[in-house]
Amino acid sequence: MSAGLEVRGLNKAFGGLVVARDISLTLRPGDRKALIGPNGAGKSTFTNLITGILEPSGGEITLDGRDLRAMSEAQRVKAGIAKTFQITTLFRSLSVRDNLRLPLWERRGGTGRPFRRAGGDAWVEAEVEALLAQFRLTDVGDRPVARLAYGQQRLVEMAMTLALKPRILILDEPAAGVPSSESPLIAEAIAALPADLAVLIIEHDMALVFKVATRIIVLVAGAILTEGTPAEISADPRVRDLYLGAKHG
Amino acid sequence: MRQILPFAVLAAVAVAAFYIFPYNLAFLTRVTIMMIFVLSLDLVQGVAGIATLGHAAMYGTGAYAAGLFAIHVWHDPLAGLAVGAVAGAVIAFVSGLFLMRAHGLTLLMLTIAVAEVLQEVANKFSDITGGTDGLGGIRMGRLLGVWKFDFVGQTGYVYAVCVLFLVMVLLKVVIGSPFGLALRGIQDSQARMRAIGTPVARRLLASYVLGGAGGGVGGALAAQSTQLVSLGVYSFQLSAEAVIMLILGGTGRLWGALIGTAVFMTVHEVAASVDPFNWLFVIGALVLAVVYAVPQGLMGLPAEVKRWIGRLA
Amino acid sequence: MTTLASILMDGIAYGMILFMISVGLSVTMGLMRVVNLAHGGFAMLGGAFTHWAMAEAGLPFVPAAVVGLLAVMVLSVPMERVLYRPIYRMGELPQVLATIGITFIMIASVNLWLGSSLLSIRLPAAMSGAVDLGFRTLPTHRLYVLGAGVLVIVGLFVLIERTRFGIKLRAAVDHAGTAACLGIDTSRIFALTFALGAGLAALGGILGAELLPIDAYYPLRYMILFLTVVAVGGLGSITGSFVAALALGVLDTAARYLFPDVGTIFFYLAMIVMLGLRPQGLMGRA
Numbered sequence: 001m002s003a004g005l006e007v008r009g010l011n012k013a014f015g016g017l018v019v020a021r022d023i024s025l026t027l028r029p030g031d032r033k034a035l036i037g038p039n040g041a042g043k044s045t046f047t048n049l050i051t052g053i054l055e056p057s058g059g060e061i062t063l064d065g066r067d068l069r070a071m072s073e074a075q076r077v078k079a080g081i082a083k084t085f086q087i088t089t090l091f092r093s094l095s096v097r098d099n100l101r102l103p104l105w106e107r108r109g110g111t112g113r114p115f116r117r118a119g120g121d122a123w124v125e126a127e128v129e130a131l132l133a134q135f136r137l138t139d140v141g142d143r144p145v146a147r148l149a150y151g152q153q154r155l156v157e158m159a160m161t162l163a164l165k166p167r168i169l170i171l172d173e174p175a176a177g178v179p180s181s182e183s184p185l186i187a188e189a190i191a192a193l194p195a196d197l198a199v200l201i202i203e204h205d206m207a208l209v210f211k212v213a214t215r216i217i218v219l220v221a222g223a224i225l226t227e228g229t230p231a232e233i234s235a236d237p238r239v240r241d242l243y244l245g246a247k248h249g
Numbered sequence: 250m251r252q253i254l255p256f257a258v259l260a261a262v263a264v265a266a267f268y269i270f271p272y273n274l275a276f277l278t279r280v281t282i283m284m285i286f287v288l289s290l291d292l293v294q295g296v297a298g299i300a301t302l303g304h305a306a307m308y309g310t311g312a313y314a315a316g317l318f319a320i321h322v323w324h325d326p327l328a329g330l331a332v333g334a335v336a337g338a339v340i341a342f343v344s345g346l347f348l349m350r351a352h353g354l355t356l357l358m359l360t361i362a363v364a365e366v367l368q369e370v371a372n373k374f375s376d377i378t379g380g381t382d383g384l385g386g387i388r389m390g391r392l393l394g395v396w397k398f399d400f401v402g403q404t405g406y407v408y409a410v411c412v413l414f415l416v417m418v419l420l421k422v423v424i425g426s427p428f429g430l431a432l433r434g435i436q437d438s439q440a441r442m443r444a445i446g447t448p449v450a451r452r453l454l455a456s457y458v459l460g461g462a463g464g465g466v467g468g469a470l471a472a473q474s475t476q477l478v479s480l481g482v483y484s485f486q487l488s489a490e491a492v493i494m495l496i497l498g499g500t501g502r503l504w505g506a507l508i509g510t511a512v513f514m515t516v517h518e519v520a521a522s523v524d525p526f527n528w529l530f531v532i533g534a535l536v537l538a539v540v541y542a543v544p545q546g547l548m549g550l551p552a553e554v555k556r557w558i559g560r561l562a
Numbered sequence: 563m564t565t566l567a568s569i570l571m572d573g574i575a576y577g578m579i580l581f582m583i584s585v586g587l588s589v590t591m592g593l594m595r596v597v598n599l600a601h602g603g604f605a606m607l608g609g610a611f612t613h614w615a616m617a618e619a620g621l622p623f624v625p626a627a628v629v630g631l632l633a634v635m636v637l638s639v640p641m642e643r644v645l646y647r648p649i650y651r652m653g654e655l656p657q658v659l660a661t662i663g664i665t666f667i668m669i670a671s672v673n674l675w676l677g678s679s680l681l682s683i684r685l686p687a688a689m690s691g692a693v694d695l696g697f698r699t700l701p702t703h704r705l706y707v708l709g710a711g712v713l714v715i716v717g718l719f720v721l722i723e724r725t726r727f728g729i730k731l732r733a734a735v736d737h738a739g740t741a742a743c744l745g746i747d748t749s750r751i752f753a754l755t756f757a758l759g760a761g762l763a764a765l766g767g768i769l770g771a772e773l774l775p776i777d778a779y780y781p782l783r784y785m786i787l788f789l790t791v792v793a794v795g796g797l798g799s800i801t802g803s804f805v806a807a808l809a810l811g812v813l814d815t816a817a818r819y820l821f822p823d824v825g826t827i828f829f830y831l832a833m834i835v836m837l838g839l840r841p842q843g844l845m846g847r848a
Contacts, residue, residue, distance in 0.1 A: 051444070073443050073444070073446075074443065074446045074447065074448050075446075077444070077445060077446030078446050082444070082445075083444065085440075085441070085444070089438050089440055089441045089444070090437075090438070090441065091433070091434045091437040091438060091441065092437055092438075093433065093436075093437055094430070094433060094434065094437065098430055098433075098434075101427070101430065102427075102430060102431060102434050102442075102445060102447075103445040103446075105427040105430075105431070106431075106445050106446050106447050107446070111427045111428055111430070111431035111447055111452065112428060112451070112452070112455070113426060113427060113428055114422075114423040114426050114428040114429065114455070114459065115422055115423065115426060116426045116427060116428075117422075117425060117426065160445065161444075161445075163445075164445055164446065
């Protein structure tokens with residue numbers, strides 16, 4: 001038993017349709033792994049199984065040896081598993097600062113208290129400013145999120161998730177929908193994540209994956225096809241087939 | 250300062266109304282009580298985004314609780330107010346346990362059903378509630394043991410205005426708290442709130458209970474000031490009118506609830522006394538004008554006017 | 563036995579009326595995603611026009627009913643374009659407010675035009691008697707209502723399943739955006755559907771005047787009733803509305819026959835149970 005996320009023999013079926021087949025993987029502190037695969041390979045299903053939106057049909061998920069399967073979505077967040085959303089899901093009418101305050105309070109179990117002042121917690125305010133600085137959002141901190149450029153919204157998305165102080169961070173297509181002019185911002189932000197954080201990136205943008213991941217897992221039809229370093233993966237003919245498809249053969 | 254100024258204006262308006270319309274205190278009291286009710290709805294609907302057409306369930310329960318308490322237990326007004334608040338909170342908690350899982354039209358219909366069922370229950374137990382005759386014989390003791398409730402309704406008005414201030418300040422605190430921000434977050438995106446680890450259903454239930462307590466306070470005040478509780482306290486009309494007033498003024502900002510209530514009730518009162526047959530035209534036109542011209546409600550009027558002027562320039 | 567038969571007969575006839583009035587509401591709410599509290603107003607207007615055509619213009623029932631039906635459908639087209647179209651994109655609450663405003667205007671208009679008293683619609687002798695079936699007699703009116711209800715559901719099925727309009731309508735209900743991309747003129751579909759729904763409501767209002775009497779405040783009085791059918795049936799589902807209308811019609815009638823002093827509590831408890839078990843409605847999509 002060791003630190004980090006341990007997934008062993010994970011299965012999920014909807015009726016007769018198997019969407020996750022015997023998936024095993026580990027995420028240790030400091031890992032930078034990427035999960036790639038064609039559309040419909042089961043990447044979203046896999047993250048939903050980890051975060052607790054879906055219940056597995058079989059297999060084990062443990063964090064530092066603790067069984068996660070009995071925990072709710074909220075409890076898993078408290079245990080240290082957080083994920084960004086593929087489609088930007090922010091509190092659009094709230095300011096960037098308020099978007100960051102919410103997860104910080106939640107971390108301290110504070111959003112249940114109706115008779116406290118929102119701006120009154122110095123610790124939270126300091127964290128908010130630090131996150132804004134880290135993601136270069138200080139200038140737009142008081143703007144409603146709905147009025148930010150899309151690339152910046154993706155950064156808020158990441159900052160918000162990071163505010164939960166996760167130990168396992170799942171980035172679900174962090175660059176999805178971001179115009180290429182803004183995508184270096186995303187790569188930079190990922191590179192600047194805390195070193196001891198375990199990160200799993202799910203992404204279609206191969207340039208980004210090869211830039212930030214040290215190991216790549218290839219998922220096909222709900223099962224792991226192969227796992228290796230970026231060099232091994234790019235040399236693997238099966239992976240090339242998968243991505244170049246009919247043109248190759 | 251920016252926090253205090255609106256309260257000062259509100260106090261000035263309340264005092265001015267008292268001296269300008271000394272013979273309309275009953276109406277002014279009704280407006281004040283309705284403001285409290287619509288404020289409590291604003292927490293539930295405007296801040297937390299829970300769609301409801303059955304907020305009268307809490308108002309009615311508060312009214313009957315306060316009325317029965319005054320008749321059978323103690324005629325102290327403040328104690329009755331507390332009983333009304335607790336009753337409203339309890340009924341909100343019990344119904345909220347299953348309501349908070351529903352959304353959209355289903356939620357709207359379920360909230361209506363709760364209020365209707367309560368109305369039928371009140372009707373059935375007429376030996377306790379007075380049924381269709383209403384619950385009469387409510388006598389109020391002196392407020393704080395000092396001020397007597399008079400016929401003109403001076404004490405009743407001042408009492409209601411003080412409670413309104415209290416409710417307003419409390420709601421300001423709640424909305425400005427982490428809890429209040431979490432409710433706004435839930436309205437924006439429930440999925441995201443769950444993803445940052447918020448027990449969404451519990452927060453919604455808490456807001457429903459708080460809103461229920463406010464609604465109960467409104468009902469209790471109504472029972473105390475009119476000294477009568479009729480089955481109408483549970484009516485769909487009351488719930489629907491509260492929603493109209495809230496959206497009319499603008500949701501989620503408290504002051505909108507006050508403005509919407511004042512405008513709606515004043516227009517209603519004036520139109521109905523000028524032309525008792527066609528006043529509904531005026532209300533309908535007012536409502537439609539607001540929806541099409543200022544969808545954000547009257548609170549959004551200044552911004553909207555600025556936009557119109559900007560377009561002209 | 564006779565009680566049971568009466569309950570079934572009255573309940574099914576009542577359900578058919580509820581179905582005719584509510585089905586248009588269900589389809590438009592499913593299609594345009596608009597919470598429409600004013601739909602009962604079209605049933606009331608149908609009844610009001612028919613009443614007027616009979617009482618003032620002296621027409622017999624059937625032509626008067628046709629006048630009522632057509633008047634409502636013609637009126638509904640500009641109403642959809644001017645009053646409803648701007649609110650499709652708004653949130654739930656502004657829609658509630660707008661359609662309540664429309665309801666108020668409808669009530670005030672009928673009140674101004676025909677007064678606030680009951681607007682009776684006298685059925686012709688052929689429809690108002692009783693039919694002797696040999697073993698028992700049945701009120702003729704109920705049979706007509708039954709027949710009309712069956713015609714409406716069969717007609718709707720043919721329309722939805724067998725015509726080009728039906729295919730486009732289903733496409734638009736499933737996904738308005740995609741339908742528009744495929745070159746389907748969704749705004750025409752909306753207008754036609756709205757007019758059809760309003761017309762059916764008018765038909766239900768006219769035929770159901772014996773069960774749900776027409777007066778200016780009709781749209782407010784029965785608002786909850788129609789919305790309940792839609793919610794229990796499931797938004798946008800014709801079959802769902804049909805099943806829900808019949809179930810609620812029979813249930814409500816049975817409660818009135820068997821427990822006359824219980825009032826409407828039974829109806830609302832039934833709604834709570836049904837929506838508790840199936841929050842999306844009987845035929846609604848999750």
